[in-house]
Amino acid sequence: MAVTIPATIVANILEGAVARGADPAAILARASLPGVVGPLEAPDFVRLVRAVTLTLDDELAGLQDRPQRIGTHAIMAAHVSHAETLGAAYARAAGFMDLMDNSFRYSLRESGANLIFEMTRIPGREVLNNAAVEMVLVLVSRMLAWLVGNRGALNGAWFDYVAPGHVAAYRAMFQRAPMQFGQCSSGLAIPLALTRLPVLRSEDQATAYARRTPLDAFLPQDATTGLPLEVAVAVEACLSEQGRLPDMAQVARDLNLAPHTLRRRLKGDGVDYSNIRKQVRRDMAVRLLATTGDSVESIAAQTGFSEASAFIRAFRSWTGLTPRAYRKSEL
Structure with a gap:
């Protein structure tokens, strides 16, 4: 579920830095990016935005009339x-x-x-x-x-x-x-x-989320509403209670649907069941890293991985960072 940020957006972000007098070559070096930048994978784009933000001390990346100071x-x-x-x-x-x-x-x-x-x-x-x-x-x-x-x-x-x-x-x-x-x-x-949905996150959790921005904002989201959301809730319940990811047949039973009906309806929404499972697993891992002191090994087990090494590889593919680097990341 890789996300690619178009070259135009990348160029627009760099334009903000240049307009404020920053050296684009120094920005790219700070972001560990090559000298010529085209489309970027989301983790690379996040590093670029952070490099611009830190260089300018501006969370708006030099794009608006006045800087918005970090914090x-x-x-x-x-x-x-x-x-x-x-x-x-x-x-x-x-x-x-x-x-x-x-x-x-x-x-x-x-x-x-x-x-x-x-x-x-x-x-x-x-x-x-x-x-x-x-x-x-x-x-x-x-x-x-x-x-x-x-x-x-x-x-x-x-x-x-x-x-x-x-x-x-x-x-x-x-x-x-x-x-x-x-x-x-x-x-x-x-x-x-x-709009009547209750806010579930604490102030500490929200502050930690903001410090990781824009990484979380550019991770893909498929299970946002309707049937995909119902499927995500069922998957999350199984993962939370049993430490394993359910197959489609089990989720279909939980939702009182035939497996072929569930597959057809998800396809109609443009959503794939395997992607929902990945998203639920990723979101749970992110939440545990951000809100608990649990070890990487413990979080791997809670999110259905048999080995911590497999969890670390998967997490890097989702975010471009290791779990420990993600936990430490902040502006």
Whole structure:
């Protein structure tokens, strides 16, 4: 389930650093990347974003009118973690971000069956390129979905610019939501039915998540809502209770479905059962690494691996880092 970040986004991130006077060669060296950068795998892109962020002391990567100093995102994560529901968390996020008074105004409102999270450019304020919008919407939607157990979904996403050349990547970035371009603002439509989901993460967990941003935000998510979510919950229950990953036949029985019906319906949603199992396993491993002091060997066993070495190899393939490096990673 490798994620590739298009070359355009990579170039846009580097443009922010150059615009602020940073040496791109030094940035690439700090990120352990070659001198000529094209499309990047997600872990490589994360290293690039972190190199830019640390060099500029700007969590917005030089893309907006003023820098957002390192640590601001963690403060926001702690703030939204005290909300009781997903809807309240979006309200806290919009209020916090608007308080920054940088390049955008942020607002929240209900419209029909959706909660609308909207960002509008402030006249006269600098917005360097489209990555300024992409990064905000991806990071906010992923973080808030994570707060409620990776159970977010989007009914729509829209953007105040024409469709970019890498628009095909938006399908994964915005959870396969319907999209519109050339609008007066940018934003997300969150199903009202999901806004009542309870926030599950503590302040300490949320702060740890923010310190790993943007790594978690660019890992793939398939089981977000509907039947894929039901399957993910069943897989997670078996893994948590029995320390093993169930096959499709067992999950089908748990959901009172025939295996061929489950396979057909998942295919109709564009989701593969094996990918859901991988995602559940990966998310549990990430959660245990971030929120417990359990050893790598113990976490390997809890996530259904017979040997720690197999777990380490799998984790590196998911994130580009070893479990110990991931646990230590922070800005």
